[in-house]
Amino acid sequence: MTRQPAPSELQQPSISSVFLAFFRLGITAFGGPAMVTYIRKMAVEHKGWLDSAIFDDGVALCQAIPGATAMQVAAYTGLRIRGASGALAAFVGFGLPAFFLMMILSALYVSTSELLPVKALFLALQAIIVAMIAYATVSFGRTSLKHWIHVLIAGIAAVLFIAGLHPVVVIVLAALLGITLLPTPDKKQEIPVTTLPRPEKSVLMLIFIAVVFFALLYLLQPDLFALATTMAWIDLFAFGGGFAALPLMFQEVVIVHSWLDSATFINGLALGQVTPGPIVITATFVGFLSYGFWGGIVATIAIFIPSFLFVVGTVPYYDRLRSSQLYQKIFQGILFSFVGLLLSVTIKLALVVPWSWFPGLLAAGAFLFLFLGTEILWVVIVGIGIAVIMFIIVH
Numbered sequence: 001m002t003r004q005p006a007p008s009e010l011q012q013p014s015i016s017s018v019f020l021a022f023f024r025l026g027i028t029a030f031g032g033p034a035m036v037t038y039i040r041k042m043a044v045e046h047k048g049w050l051d052s053a054i055f056d057d058g059v060a061l062c063q064a065i066p067g068a069t070a071m072q073v074a075a076y077t078g079l080r081i082r083g084a085s086g087a088l089a090a091f092v093g094f095g096l097p098a099f100f101l102m103m104i105l106s107a108l109y110v111s112t113s114e115l116l117p118v119k120a121l122f123l124a125l126q127a128i129i130v131a132m133i134a135y136a137t138v139s140f141g142r143t144s145l146k147h148w149i150h151v152l153i154a155g156i157a158a159v160l161f162i163a164g165l166h167p168v169v170v171i172v173l174a175a176l177l178g179i180t181l182l183p184t185p186d187k188k189q190e191i192p193v194t195t196l197p198r199p200e201k202s203v204l205m206l207i208f209i210a211v212v213f214f215a216l217l218y219l220l221q222p223d224l225f226a227l228a229t230t231m232a233w234i235d236l237f238a239f240g241g242g243f244a245a246l247p248l249m250f251q252e253v254v255i256v257h258s259w260l261d262s263a264t265f266i267n268g269l270a271l272g273q274v275t276p277g278p279i280v281i282t283a284t285f286v287g288f289l290s291y292g293f294w295g296g297i298v299a300t301i302a303i304f305i306p307s308f309l310f311v312v313g314t315v316p317y318y319d320r321l322r323s324s325q326l327y328q329k330i331f332q333g334i335l336f337s338f339v340g341l342l343l344s345v346t347i348k349l350a351l352v353v354p355w356s357w358f359p360g361l362l363a364a365g366a367f368l369f370l371f372l373g374t375e376i377l378w379v380v381i382v383g384i385g386i387a388v389i390m391f392i393i394v395h
Contacts, residue, residue, distance in 0.1 A: 013049065015089045018078050021047070022093035025074075026277060035070040043077045050080055065314070066238045067307030068245075068278035071095060075311040084202035087312050095304065098277025099284055103296050105271050106288035113267070117391060124387030125270035126263070127359035128380060130350050131366035132273075133246070137342040138371075150336050153177050157340030162347065167251045170341075171237055171334055178333020184325055203312050210305050217298065224291060228302035230257065231283050235306040237334070238280070244338055245280045245303070247345040254348075259290040262352040273380045280304075358390060 013021070025038060036059055043049045058076035062069050071094060078090030112118050145151050153174055160170045214232075217225035230252050238245035246269065253259050260268070268285035275281060280303050287299025353359060366379050 013047070013081065015082060015085055018082060018086050019089040019093040022074055022078070022090045023096060026094040026097040036073050039070070039073055039077060043081075050077060054080060062311065065310045066244075067235055067310055068238070068280055068304075071278050071304065072307050072311050075308055079312055084206060084312050087308070088206070091304070091308050091311075095277055095281075095300075098275050098281045099300050101275045102271065102281050102284040103288060103293075105275065106268075106285045106296060109267065109271070109285070110289065116395075120391045121384065121387050122267045122270060123354070123359055124362055124383055124390075125273075125380070126266045126349075126353045127355075127363040128366045128383045129266050129269050129273070130346065130353055131363040132370065132376060132379070133342060133349060134346045134363075135367050135370040137339065137346050140342060141339045144335055144339055149181050150332075153181065153333060153336040154339040154343070157337035158343045159340075161251065161341050161344035164255060166256060167237075167248055167341070168233070171337055174333045174337030174340075175330045176333070178329045178331075178336070179326070182329045182332055184329070207309060207313060210309065213301070213305075221294075224295065224298045226257070227259075227287055227291060227295060228298050231287075231299050231302035232305055234283075235280065235303050238307075246282070247338070247341040249280070249282065249286070250345050250348070251341070253286050260286060262349060264289065266349055266352065270380075273376065274384075362386065 021042060025035070025042060040052075040055055040059075044052050044055050055077070058080065059069075059073055062072040062076055065072070071091060074094040075087040075091040078086035078088070080086075082089070113122070141154070145154055156177070157170050157174050160173070161167070214225065214228060217228050231249075234245050234248045234252060237248060250262075250265055254262050254265050265286070268282045268289070269279075271285055272279045272282035281300070283299040283303035284296045288296035291298070353363075362383055366383060369379050370376065
């Protein structure tokens, strides 16, 4: 009698199918973490690749580790379906549409940024970006800072960031303040047990490839090596999703390395908002404007390497780490420092925008609608529409 295949065998897709499914999702991947819902509908409800409980485990874990959450959920889904190769297919497929579009927009920006209509458009987008980061500061602060010690750590971090201290130093100091000032939890945090696979040989191969990537850059292109290592460490400390990487990126790109000025960086953030995919795709813009075509490619690869390796390599052991009382204090200290980082970046970016009544009104309106729960994408689209109408009226 011929053996009937099990349901899991019937549902296991090919690597190319995984890639194409996530590539199609990536084309319309607006909304950042909101895309997790669409990944769930595709992988769990429509295709039956994963059980809902296993998918939910992955979402919880991806929210707890640094990196762009939606990208990591894509990698996690691929990991559970087809191992490390499936994770890579899903991760790359999901991010490629945003990369292609940002490379095109970066090239167009270089040739059109001095045109009057483009300047007017980006002035409006700069005002919206300031409102967006200001709202993130308020929102993140309200949910994270519950005690005067939390406010103190965030305030110290904000002052140090504004003073120009290197972000790594500030983050380390925040972690030390967390260990010193925060009370030790009464009991270890209860973490649900997951059934993630242990790292396999292909994961070790991916880590080896990443090491070779950085080593070759160090030997052949020191400037690109500096760009790559900077983007990688930004992603490494992006707790809270891709948006948490933006203040760090601003600090490194504008303040530490002076690759771009503040106004140009804000324009890159604006382009990152109107493209599908994670907001950290702004790294492509930074790399392209700093070092051309290859800079865009290197920056993009580097900004996603830690996120990907966290999922495929360290997620299976993360539950034990999260249950550590020492880790909880370190994590909280770093988390509070991000509120200070957001505040410092809001102030620095606001000082760059050439304010008048129109960008001021636009920023206030954007902040209000974000506060009322409007999605960022719609705020950006409406803001662009208003800017276009105003330009036509004035000119």
